[in-house]
Amino acid sequence: MFTMTVSSMSAMMFNLALPSIREQFDLTLAQTSWVSSLYMVIYAIGTVIYGKLADSVRLKSLVTFGLFLFAAGSLVGLFSQTFWMVLVGRSLQAMGAAAIPATAGLIPVRYMSPDRRGSAIGTVMVGLALGGVLGPVISAFILNFAHWRWLFSIPLFVLILLPFYRTYLGDEPSTPAKVDWMGGGLLSATVVLLVLSLTSHSLWMFAVGICILGVFIKWIGNVDDPFIQPRLFRNKSYTFGILIMLLISGSVVSLSFLSPLLLTHVQQLSPGWVGLVMVPAAMTQALFGRKAGKLVDRRGSAYIFTIASGLLLISFVLLSTFIGTSPLFISAFLIFGNVGQMCLAIAMSNTISAILPKEQVGIGIGILQMTNFIMFAVASAVYSSLLDLGTVKKLNLANGYGDGIMYSNIFFVLAILQAALLIFYHVQFVKMSGASVQANQ
Incomplete structure (x- = not known):
């Protein structure tokens, strides 16, 4: 969980630095977004590759290779002087960090019974949430007192854990991997x-x-x-689940990617204050992660999905309508969204693990993670391109603020999308997933 925390921090903490990177290298916001987007593309593909290798290569060897590569990329970025070197550093970081969710994601599936799987997934998600808590704080602290390049130094601390991995992971025999x-x-x-x-x-x-x-x-x-098994998509429930997760991932990226930009450009806050505004939402997300997993085990995925969708819908509507209000209110609005995001991820992971045959669960969850990370990169690029458009018409007529209209429009569209996803899930997916579970049993 500690390693997942550092991995999550590395993925997200550069969002606060994007304005500074953009100014230093004289780039557009869309170009600067590659600092995050490229990381997530490589992270996504690497997660599946490491997941396949984990069936035939010692986990000890995979983790050692991944952590060393993670650290090597951090050193390249730390001493970079050009934008392309920054991207090289982020690429190497992603190649190494992809080993972390790949191995962590297999543990609940391989070693937990279905009635405890939701709780186990929730525990893994706590690591991601803790990264969300610490990322803005540490990023803001570094940006207030040092150059943004020092953000690359944080992953170096994960090497402290390498001796423990080398000691406690088993020496199971490895076999040639076919990737x-x-x-x-x-x-x-x-x-x-x-x-x-x-x-x-x-x-x-x-x-x-x-x-x-x-x-x-x-x-x-x-x-x-093949890299992705086509037979998985013959399961209509799984196909619908991936489609829903793609749209959900594209929506919730707005909370981590757009929020720092919104607080910087519209609220005119310094990086330190931006981090503090985002802390309550990320901290609440971390506190509720394990509880949400247990609630999935007791009440079912559909119940949690409904609550989570409602929380996200509330967050998007409030952010769109009160885009120029006090940062304290923005901080409160983000709490609804972050908790909803956490619950949706747990609910969808648990649902997909239930509708697939046991022998397909591992690769099915791996593809789910991959689509999530890929959509992060695509959505970040889309949002950046939209913000570069300049003056636009207001879509949310209830928004009475003149600044941040594009941010308001994006959150308004996301609110409509979230409402449509909730309806789609209940009309199509719940019925079909129930049939799939019965078939698998």
């Missing part, structure tokens, strides 16, 4: 080109990305052990 590197490369190229097309407004990049996506789909249908 569809071609499929992983095609998927990576697809995501990178699609995100680049959004940040650079390039139609040809978008077209090439779609073409490579077609090649990827054909490829995984013709190889014995």
Whole structure:
């Protein structure tokens, strides 16, 4: 859980530094967003690769390699002098950090019974939430007293845990791993080109990305052990679950990505105050993570999904309507959203683990995590491009503030999307998932 905390901090804490990076290198916000987007693309693909390797390679070896690569990327970024070196450092960080959710995500599935799995997933999620708590605080502290490059130093502390991993992880025999590197490369190229097309407004990049996506789909249908198993998507409940998770992930990214920018540009707060405003929401998320997992075990995923969707809907509506209000109110609005985000992630993970056969649960959860991380990168690029548009018309007529209209519009659209997702989940997904569970039993 400690390692998950550091990993989560590394993914999120650069959001506070984006304005400073943009100013130093004279970039657009969309270009600067690659500091976060590139990390999440590599993180997503790497999570699946490490998940496949975990079936045939010692976990001790995977974790050692991942933590060393995580630290190496941190050193590159710490001494970087150009933007491309910053991106190289973030890329290496992501290649190493991807080992962390891959191994942590397998533990609840492999070692916990279904009636305790929700609680176990909640415990893992606490690590992510703690990163959300500490990330803004530590990031704000560093930015107040030092250059933003020192944010790269935080992951170096995770090396303290390496002796414990080397001591307590078993020495199970390793076997040759079979990984569809071609499929992983095609998927990576697809995501990178699609995100680049959004940040650079390039139609040809978008077209090439779609073409490579077609090649990827054909490829995984013709190889014995593809990067993504097509047979998983023959389960309609699983397909609907992935679709819902994609849209949810794209929505909740707004809370971690847009909030620091909103507080900086609209509220005119310094990085230190931005971090403090975001702390209550992240702290509440951490406190409720394990309780939400236990509640899933007792009341079921559909019950938690409904509550979580309601909390997110409230958060989006309040943020859209009162975009220019006091930072104290913004802090309160974020509490609803962060708790809703946590509960949705637990509910969807638990639901998907229930609707898949036991032998498909591991790869199914891995693909779920991958889509979550990929959508983070895509949504960050979309939001950055929208913020670069400039003057726009107001969509939420209840918003009485003149500043931050684009932020208000984004949250307004997300509120409508969240309401539609809740209806879709209950009309289609609950009925179909129930049938899938009965079939698996």
